């Protein structure tokens with residue numbers, strides 16, 4: 001029976017991405033090979049508990065939700081993560097995966113909506129971006145830029161143009177909470193007529209930084 005190291009499984013509202021606002025079960029896998037400067041889930045770097053798939057699926061089912069998000073940490077750092085994603089799809093859920101963009105997404109079940117970061121300069125992890133992932137993005141996926149300042153914004157704008165991302169999938173621009181005023185980012189997007197989707201993290205507006213929310 002495959003196992004995964006799990007930090008927490010909890011029920012909340014999806015705070016970002018295309019499924020924002022839906023009641024969602026979050027399965028947070030332990031561990032991440034990156035160390036982004038703005039990381040808000042450092043508690044998931046270590047610890048956690050090994051849990052078998054059956055046990056994970058039973059807890060997910062107990063909430064009666066239609067949406068499930070597998071997140072981290074970096075979920076793809078655990079080899080059995082793609083198998084869990086497929087098992088969740090087989091069980092009939094709308095499944096999304098939140099991933100850093102540093103690991104290969106090509107083995108992820110195409111039924112899963114992949115929400116993939118491209119790390120901005122201020123993250124300190126720019127060199128970890130695996131740009132070959134972009135070729136695997138479809139209209140079912142989203143690419144996300146977490147933006148701390150004007151340099152991040154200009155870099156993100158250049159990436160959107162270079163690949164070009166808006167023709168492949170939804171592009172999300174999100175301000176780093178407490179660092180970049182959201183209105184500033186909104187004004188830049190409108191000024192430059194970008195076809196990207198502005199995001200605020202709904203769960204932070206509702207509950208702050210409380211883990212398990």
Ligand code: SF4
Nearest residue numbers: 032034036039073100
């Ligand atoms: S990839 Fe995500 S979990 Fe890992 S350090 Fe960066 S923000 Fe934190």
